[in-house]
Amino acid sequence: MSEDKPKRPRRPATELVHGGTLRSQFGEMSEAMFLTQGFAYDTAEAAEARFKGENPGFIYSRFSNPTVFMFEERIRLLEGAAAARSTASGMAAVTAALMCMLRAGDHVVAAKALFSSCLYVVEDLLPRFGVQSTLVDGTDLNQWRDAVQPNTRAFFLESPTNPTLEVIDIAAVAEIAHEAGALLIVDNVFATPIWQQPIKLGADVVVYSGTKHIDGQGRVLGGIILSADEAYVNDHLHNFLRQTGPTLSAFNAWVLLKGLETLDLRVRRQTETAARVADMMAAHPKVAKLIYPGRADHPQADIVKKQMGAGSTLIAFEVDGGKEAAYRVAGALEIVKISNNLGDAKSLITHPSTTTHQRLSEEARLGFGITQGLLRLSIGLEDPDDLIEDLQLALDQA
Numbered sequence: 001m002s003e004d005k006p007k008r009p010r011r012p013a014t015e016l017v018h019g020g021t022l023r024s025q026f027g028e029m030s031e032a033m034f035l036t037q038g039f040a041y042d043t044a045e046a047a048e049a050r051f052k053g054e055n056p057g058f059i060y061s062r063f064s065n066p067t068v069f070m071f072e073e074r075i076r077l078l079e080g081a082a083a084a085r086s087t088a089s090g091m092a093a094v095t096a097a098l099m100c101m102l103r104a105g106d107h108v109v110a111a112k113a114l115f116s117s118c119l120y121v122v123e124d125l126l127p128r129f130g131v132q133s134t135l136v137d138g139t140d141l142n143q144w145r146d147a148v149q150p151n152t153r154a155f156f157l158e159s160p161t162n163p164t165l166e167v168i169d170i171a172a173v174a175e176i177a178h179e180a181g182a183l184l185i186v187d188n189v190f191a192t193p194i195w196q197q198p199i200k201l202g203a204d205v206v207v208y209s210g211t212k213h214i215d216g217q218g219r220v221l222g223g224i225i226l227s228a229d230e231a232y233v234n235d236h237l238h239n240f241l242r243q244t245g246p247t248l249s250a251f252n253a254w255v256l257l258k259g260l261e262t263l264d265l266r267v268r269r270q271t272e273t274a275a276r277v278a279d280m281m282a283a284h285p286k287v288a289k290l291i292y293p294g295r296a297d298h299p300q301a302d303i304v305k306k307q308m309g310a311g312s313t314l315i316a317f318e319v320d321g322g323k324e325a326a327y328r329v330a331g332a333l334e335i336v337k338i339s340n341n342l343g344d345a346k347s348l349i350t351h352p353s354t355t356t357h358q359r360l361s362e363e364a365r366l367g368f369g370i371t372q373g374l375l376r377l378s379i380g381l382e383d384p385d386d387l388i389e390d391l392q393l394a395l396d397q398a
């Protein structure tokens with residue numbers, strides 16, 4: 001295999017097309033899909049050297065695989081991370097990122113507005129293994145400071161948050177984490193790597209669900225963990241993944257790798273459309289509240305300006321009339337589909353209180369701002385005018 005090694009530094013959109021490419025002796029143009037479990041060695045001595053780490057190369061696809069490696073390398077180069085490891089899903093990435101470094105007696109501080117499976121990991125799973133957590137309002141820096149204990153090892157947050165799109169000051173939280181001797185782990189799915197690079201803002205570890213914008217066409221699941229320094233991977237993550245096996249398949253890695261080639265183009269187009277849709281909806285009489293990080297009326301607009309290149313592809317909005325009105329809007333849409341996913345080429349709408357956040361009590365939901373009238377909209381690649389028309393007609397019926 002030969003590696004595509006650039007002589008000059010490359011800009012992100014170029015890295016997304018060429019970064020990390022490995023070519024076999026055939027010189028194939030499109031990255032090859034290596035559907036293989038194992039790899040053959042010329043001699044027993046070569047196998048021994050490979051296992052000792054004296055001879056670089058692949059051993060077994062639970063540990064690493066050329067197609068999977070290309071995917072990891074491409075996104076690592078994009079973000080300027082020291083190391084990257086992929087997983088079978090975004091949740092496997094979140095779980096591994098936390099579990100690999102924590103042990104009984106440790107403590108985690110997390111922003112409470114989390115993707116609901118992330119909330120399960122922090123609130124239900126970690127305590128079973130003796131890791132306690134404190135949930136804070138992520139937008140209140142004093143709450144992060146006050147939650148620190150002598151045994152705090154990790155801070156965890158998403159920004160923008162799901163589904164209410166609050167924005168947390170990543171650089172400020174990173175500083176508090178580092179003063180406490182803890183690592184900051186950021187789930188960067190909603191912002192996408194195009195609009196926000198948490199490592200550059202001081203985060204130590206970044207996780208993605210590749211299932212969302214990275215695939216971007218609603219096909220496969222996958223996850224990725226990026227680390228600002230090699231120690232986290234060498235000391236914790238590498239061995240955890242290798243021995244427990246939440247491995248990304250070569251097929252899914254190939255789909256995600258090809259997804260990266262068009263990520264910049266797609267996310268920019270989806271964001272431009274989202275900004276137009278948000279402005280139309282904010283002015284609509286049936287919309288009681290609209291939250292879009294790209295608008296000047298976003299509650300944390302100053303932080304958005306500091307850490308995000310644009311408002312990204314999601315919009316949250318509330319209609320008066322609770323669940324019935326929200327269902328009427330969702331039901332009246334023709335182009336926008338009802339689905340709990342996001343980041344797809346197809347525009348999607350979800351009613352968080354009865355789907356993604358159904359597991360929570362109504363009281364907890366209201367604490368997160370998830371009312372019965374709240375809907376979350378993921379903007380796709382359709383013609384913006386068709387989407388605006390579809391949403392306008394549906395809102396008229398709220």
Ligand SMILES: *Cc1c(COP(=O)(O)O)cnc(C)c1O
Pocket residue numbers: 089090091092094115118158162187189190208209210211212221222223
């Ligand atoms: C979807 C999502 C996840 C989980 O990803 P999967 O690939 O579905 O496991 C985690 N965090 C956020 C913010 C997500 O949107």
